[in-house]
Amino acid sequence: MLSNKVGKQLGHPTYSLTGWLVTKFLKWHNQILEENAVKLSNIQPNDTVLELGHGPGLGLQEASRLLVGPRGKLLGVDYSQYMHQMASKRMEEQISRGKAVLYHSDLVTMPIEENTVDKVFHCNCYYFWPDLKAGAKAIHRVMKPGGIIVTTLRLDSLKKAASMGVLTGDKWRPEIYMEALECSGFTDVRMENKREKLIKFQAIFANAVK
Numbered sequence: 001m002l003s004n005k006v007g008k009q010l011g012h013p014t015y016s017l018t019g020w021l022v023t024k025f026l027k028w029h030n031q032i033l034e035e036n037a038v039k040l041s042n043i044q045p046n047d048t049v050l051e052l053g054h055g056p057g058l059g060l061q062e063a064s065r066l067l068v069g070p071r072g073k074l075l076g077v078d079y080s081q082y083m084h085q086m087a088s089k090r091m092e093e094q095i096s097r098g099k100a101v102l103y104h105s106d107l108v109t110m111p112i113e114e115n116t117v118d119k120v121f122h123c124n125c126y127y128f129w130p131d132l133k134a135g136a137k138a139i140h141r142v143m144k145p146g147g148i149i150v151t152t153l154r155l156d157s158l159k160k161a162a163s164m165g166v167l168t169g170d171k172w173r174p175e176i177y178m179e180a181l182e183c184s185g186f187t188d189v190r191m192e193n194k195r196e197k198l199i200k201f202q203a204i205f206a207n208a209v210k
């Protein structure tokens with residue numbers, strides 16, 4: 001019952017006590033994943049970069065520091081109104097300068113033009129998408145040919161969450177997500193083990209081919 005409630009809030013945080021607690025947890029537990037997803041995306045000053053399921057916005061903030069060229073642009077998509085508002089507050093200055101645009105939207109229907117994004121990254125997100133292939137297809141649509149997508153996760157935590165019933169089904173398994181990417185026009189899909197300080201995590205990389 002409690003694990004089910006926590007699982008629902010992780011997938012779609014709402015204005016509630018559990019939503020607030022889950023958000024505190026996200027900031028504390030996932031900062032390393034957000035920072036490393038940005039590092040591994042090899043962001044260039046004039047890139048257009050998209051974060052999916054940005055949650056509180058730590059990764060957006062990190063990415064915006066690198067987009068210092070005149071054409072550098074940051075996009076974010078999250079379907080939780082709570083997270084959209086929290087991240088919009090964090091990114092207020094960049095939004096007001098036109099350097100960042102955040103969409104309150106499901107990623108499958110994100111209002112982003114096709115072939116416009118150089119780098120996409122997301123952390124702790126894909127296991128909440130109802131349909132992994134539809135999600136991967138939607139990402140592929142907005143990416144430029146040769147664009148890179150980076151996904152970071154902590155496999156140990158996912159296994160634990162699945163065993164406790166916080167995550168249900170099999171979608172958290174990286175190989176299922178990687179297969180969805182391969183079926184949607186991505187190549188060179190691979191997972192690497194990484195470590196920062198004492199924390200082990202994984203990064204999945206793929207290239208958009210068109």
Ligand SMILES: C[S@@+](CC[C@H](N)C(=O)[O-])C[C@H]1O[C@@H](n2cnc3c(N)ncnc32)[C@H](O)[C@@H]1O
Nearest residue numbers: 011026030053055078079080106107123124128
């Ligand atoms: C577990 S949280 C992770 C937040 C942040 N990336 C982090 O690691 O702290 C998952 C986030 O993805 C968002 N999300 C899940 N499925 C989504 C979808 N289909 N479209 C847009 N956002 C989605 C949720 O609203 C939530 O903010």
